[in-house]
Amino acid sequence: MTTLAFLSPGASVTSRSSMERHAIAAGATMEERDGWNLAVSFPGEQSALATAGFADMSHLGKLELQASADDLASIVSTSVRERLELGRATRAEGAWWCPYSAERAVVLCPPADTAALREHLTRAAADASGLASVIDTTTALGALTIAGPLAREVFARFTAIDLRPQVTPVFGFRPGSVARTGGAIVCEAPDRYLMVFGAALGQYVWTVVADAAEHLGGGPVGVDALEPLDA
Amino acid sequence: MTRLPEQGGERIERDTEVSFSFDGRKVTALEGDTIGSALYVDGQRTFSRSFKYHRRRGLLCCAGQCPNCLVAVDGAPGVRACTEPVREGMKVEHMNASPSLDFDVMRTTDLVGGPFTPPGFYYKTFIRPRRFWPLYEKVLRHAAGLGKLRKSQPEREWRTEYRRRHADVLVVGGGAAGLNAAATAAELGADVILADEGPEPGGRLLAEGGVTHARGLVERARAAGVEILQNAPALGTFDGLVPVWQGDTLHQIRAQRQIFATGAIEQPLLFPGNDLPGVMLSGGARRLIGMYAVKPGTRAVVATVDDRGLHAALALIEAGVEVLCVADLRPHPNGGPSGALQRKNVELVCGSSVLEVRGRRELDSVVIGPPGTNEGGRTFACDLLVVSGGSAPATSLIAQAGGKTSYDEARGHFALAHLPDGVLVAGEVTGHAALEAAERSGMTAGADAAHALGFGDADSRERADADRERLAAPPARESAVAVPPPVMSERDGKCFACLCEDVTAKDIHLSVEEGYDSIELSKRYTTTTMGPCQGRMCQLPAVRLMAKETGTSMSDVGTTTPRPPWHATPLGAFAGRPFEPAKRSSIHARHRELGANVMWAGDWRRAYDYGDPKAEAMAVHKAAGLIDVSTLGKLIVRGPDAGEFLDRLYPNRFSNLKPGRIRYGVIASDSGRIMDDGTICRLDDENFYVTTTSSGAGAIYDWFTWWLADWQLDVHVVDMTQGLSAVNLAGPRAREIMGKLTELDCSAEGFTYLDGKQAEVAGVPCLILRIGFVGEVGYEIHCPAAQGEHLWDALMDAGREFGVQPFGLEPQRLLRLQKMHILIGQDTDSESTPFAAAMPWIVKLDKEQDFIGKWALEHYAEQPAETALVGFTLSNGHVPTEGAVVMPENGSPMGQVTSARYSQQLGRVIGMAWVPAALAKDGARITISDEDKRLEGEVQTSPFYDPDGEILRS
C-alpha cells in the first residue's frame, strides 16, 4: 500500500454515507453504485422538489489540493482550462473545482472518477516546483444537494451565508458556517445548491435540513431525482 | 353603541361579525376590530389593573405603546388588546386583578398603601422577623408580575422559525417617510426590505385621513420590488443585524444600510389622576375614530402642547363628540387648526393645562388652569380627556446601533445628534413631522442609501441634492411646541410618571432624596422605564422629574441606555431552533444496537458503556475488547519540513523517528503547560500521522495551522478527524483475531509494540498502530469512515469465537488508569507541566531546535515542582470521588484526587492524585478526605498493571 492509501475507501467493500440510516428510515430505495450504497429515490420526491428537495451526495469524491499558488494553478491546469477564482467553483469534466484559498482547493467529482483523478493529480503534483499535496478527503466531508424554488428558504433557516442570486450566482462558491458548523456551498444551478460539511455531522445536518425543508413542504429526494448537471 | 358611521379608511368590515369572550362574557365585534376597539364599543372602559396599586387602567395610546390594555389571550399573557386583531372564538381574560377586573381586593394597596409602598419597599419591609420570610415570599410572589403562566399548556406549543435575510437596504417603520425611503431606494435598484410593526403600512396616515395616500405609497413601493413585512416590529440592532419578529418567525436581517423611520411617540402629561380610564392620548382617540369608527366619548376636554391636540379636537368634533374646552399650554397658539376650532365655537384656553382629574371608576370631571395653581381652576364634567404632551423621537433602535441624542430645548425632547456609519434616518424621528417634509426626508434617505451602495446615476444624485436643500430650508410655518413642566400641579392624588411599574412623581422625589440621583440609578431603584413600554411613555417625564429634583438640566440628566428588545416578544422567539452540532462516529448506529449508553464527550456522542463496564474491562484482560476511538483527532502533517515542524511544536523529538514507528507526544504551550497529548506515527520521510485527544482535535488543528502561518515552513496539514474511523482491538486474543482478517504478519516479532503499518483488514485499507493505551496487546486501526462499520462488524464477527466484547469509554478509563496513562483535562489542568505530571522524560531540553514551551520548561526543569501527579492505592473498598481532597495529618488541603476506580483485575481501589512533591515516592502515605470519610492510601509511581510493559511488548 502507498503511504496515504488508508485515506481512500477500499474497492471491495461497500462505502456508506453518514446519513444512510436517516435515508433508509425516510423510505429510500437504496442501490449500490460505484462502491457506494446510494439513496436513489424516495416516495413523494417529485412533490418535494416542487418546493425544496434534498439529496445525500456524500458519495462524491473529494480531493484536497495544497500547493503554492503557482504550483496549484499549474496542477489544476492539467485538468481545467480556466484558472480557479476565489468565490467561484469551476465545473470541468463532471467535477466541481472549489478554491478555498490561492493555495488550497477541493475537487468534488463523481465517485467513479475519483481514483483516476486522484492518480492524475498526484502525478501532476509530483512535477510541481515545491511541496504539493493531493489528499483524498472523500470520507471527511458529507454532502447534500438542496434543490427547488424554496431551496434558499431552507438555507435561510440554518446559515447566514448570503445566497441571493445577485450575491451568489450560479457557480458561486461560499465556504462558511452552516447549521453552526463549518461547511461550504456551491450554487450548482438556479435554485440548486451543493453543501459540504464534516462527515461526522451527517446525522445532525440531515436532521436540521429535514426539519427546515419539511416545514416548507419539501423532503428527501434520491440522487436519480436530480437533473443531470451537465446535460 | 358608540360605532360611528363609515369613516374613510376604516379597517372594519361591517358585514362580518366576529365573536369572542372577555372574562366569560360574549362580545360581538366586526372583522378588522382589535380586542381593544371591540371592547370599547361594548362599553368596557377598564382594561387592566395596574402593577402595584391595582388601579383601573383604560385605553391610552391604542398603538401598542403603553401597558394599559395588557390582557391574556387563549392563555397567553401580556397581549396588547389595542393592537391584537379579534379572532372568532378567542378567549380573552383580564390580568392582575382578583377576584375580578371590577372588584380587585389588591386595590387596598392604593387606598392605604401609599406610605407603605415607596420605591424599593420590598428592600425595606418584609424583612423582620426573619422567620416570617417564607410567608412573605409566598405573598410577594403572588403579588408580583402581571399575567399568569400555566406550567403546562400544550395548546400553546408552537413552532418558531429563524430566517436569515439579506438586503441592500432595510427600512424600519412603514409611515410616510419609511415608505418613501423604501420606494426610492428600490426604484434606484436596491434590494429593499421594509419592516412595519402595524397591521398595514401607513403610520399616522391611517388614522389621520391619509389612507388613500398611504395605500398609494405602498403600491409604489411594492411595484419597485420592496418586500414589506407587516405586523413585524424590529426588536433591536446588533452591529447591523436587525431581528424582526413577525408572527412565528424571527427574521434576522443583515442589510448594508439601515434606514430608521421609526417616528415619534406621543407623550402623556403628568397631573394627579393622569392614569384614570377616560384619559386618552390624542393619537389613541384618533385611531379609535379613524381606523375602527369608534366614538371615544360624548363630552371631551382636550389638553395639548402643540398642534397635534388641536387637530385631534377637530377630529373629535367631526366624530360627533362635544368638545367642551381645549387647553393649549402655549401662550399664543395661532393660525392653522386654532382658527378652525374657533370657527366651530370651541373654547380655546391658552397657557393652561390639566390641573387634576376626578372620577372614581372612570373620568367624570377635569380641572383646567395655568400649571402650578394648586387652588381653583375651571371644572368641566366630561367622560373623555384627550391629552397630547408633545412627542419624543423613537430613537431607541438607532441608539442601539450607536446613535447619540442630545436635548433639544425648543422641542423639549431628546433629538438625534449623531448617526453611526451605515445608518440613515427619515421622518418624524428626525423632527420632520409634517407630511411633506417627512416624505421628502424619506426620499432623501432612500436615495442616499442607494447611492452609497453604487446604485443610481448623476440625475438621481442631483434630485437627492435638491431634496436635501429643500429639507434644510426652514418650513414656512413652524409648528410651535410648549415644553410642559414636570408636573402640572401638586394637588392631591397620584401623578404617574411610569404607568408600567406604578411609579409616581413623588416616588422619583423620594428616590432622589435617598441618594439615587442619577437617572440610571433611579431607573434601577424605582424601575421606571423597565416595564412593558420600555420607556416609550415614561423616559422623558422621568428625566424632567430628575432634572427638577436634582436641580440640573435635562442635558445633564441625560437618558438611560436603550436596550433590546424594543418590542415585547414571546420568549419562544428567542428559544428558536436548537443547533447542537453532534458528531457521531460512522459506527454509532452499531453501538446503539448493542445497547450502548450514549453520552456527550466533547462535541461527540459516544458509547459510555454497553451496560456492564466492569465486565467489559475484564473481557479486555481475559480475551479481547473492541472500542470505537473515532473521536481521536487525526491530522496528516506532510512536507520536507514536517519533522522540523513537529520538533518545534512538541518538547520531544520527531525528526529522528523512523518511518513505520510511533512515538508518544505531549504538546505544551509557551508557558510550559500541557495542552494535549497523542501519538505520532511516521508514515514515510515526509508524512506523519498525528493523533490528538478527542476534545483537543479542533484546538490542536488551529494551533498547528496558526504556527504554520507564522513560521511559513514547507508543510501541509490536513484534518482527517471526521474522515477516518478508528477502533482499538485489545486483549490477549487480539492477535488471533487480526490474523483472521489480514494478511499482515501480526506476530510479536513481525509487528512489534509502537509499529505503525498499513494493510487491508477485512478488505478495508487501514493504518494499524500498535499502541497500548488500555494496557493489553492492542491494535488501533484507522480506516476510511465510510467503511468503519464494515471493519467493526468484521472484527466483532472474527472475534466472537475468542470472546471479543465491545467496550465503552468508562471501562477504557479504568483500563488506562491501571496503566497510569493520564487523561488531559482530567488528571491535568491548565497549570500542569510535563515535569509535575511525572513525564520529565518527554522534555528534550538538549534538542538543538527551539520549540514551543522550551524557555518555560528550562525554567521548570531547574525549579523543583511543588506538587506532583502520582498514583495511589487504597486498601479498603471505598472509591473516592474525583476531586476529593488529599489531607495532611492536620492542616489545610494539599492536593486532590483526579481519577479513582475499583479495579477488579487488581482487586483494589486505584487512583491518581496531585500531592506535595515530597510525597511523590513509592510507599508514601496519604490521607484522602472524601466528604465525611477519611481514607488512608499509599503512593505508587509506576503503573499499577504491567509496570514494566512486558505485556504490551509481547
Add this chain to the structure above:
Amino acid sequence: MSYVLICPNCGPREVTDFGYGGELNPRPKKTPTLRELGEYNYFRRNVAGVQREWWVHRSGCGDWFIAERDTRTNQVHWTKPVSEVFGDGPDTAGAAAGGADGGGAAGGHGV
C-alpha cells in the same frame, strides 16, 4: 456582538464564523529573560482602541489572517492575509506574530 468580518479568501461573514487568536504578541526571537517570558506569556496590551489581531476563518476556508479592529466599537478597519502583513518566506512573520496561552489557541480559542 454580531459584526461582520471580511475573510481575505471568502469575503464577508458573520463574526461567529471565526475564531479569535488575540492581539499580535510576537514570540521572542532569542531566549527571553524570565521577566520577558512572563510578559510574553501572560501580559497583553488590551487596548481600548485600534489593535492588530489574529483571526481564523474556522467555519470557512480555515486560514489564519490579520485584522485591524477598534476594540471599542468592533469596527474592523481591514483584514489581510498573513503574508501581506509580514511578507512571504520562512520565519518572516516570527518578528511580529505568534501567540501563547494567555489569550489564544491554548485557551480554547473562545470568541
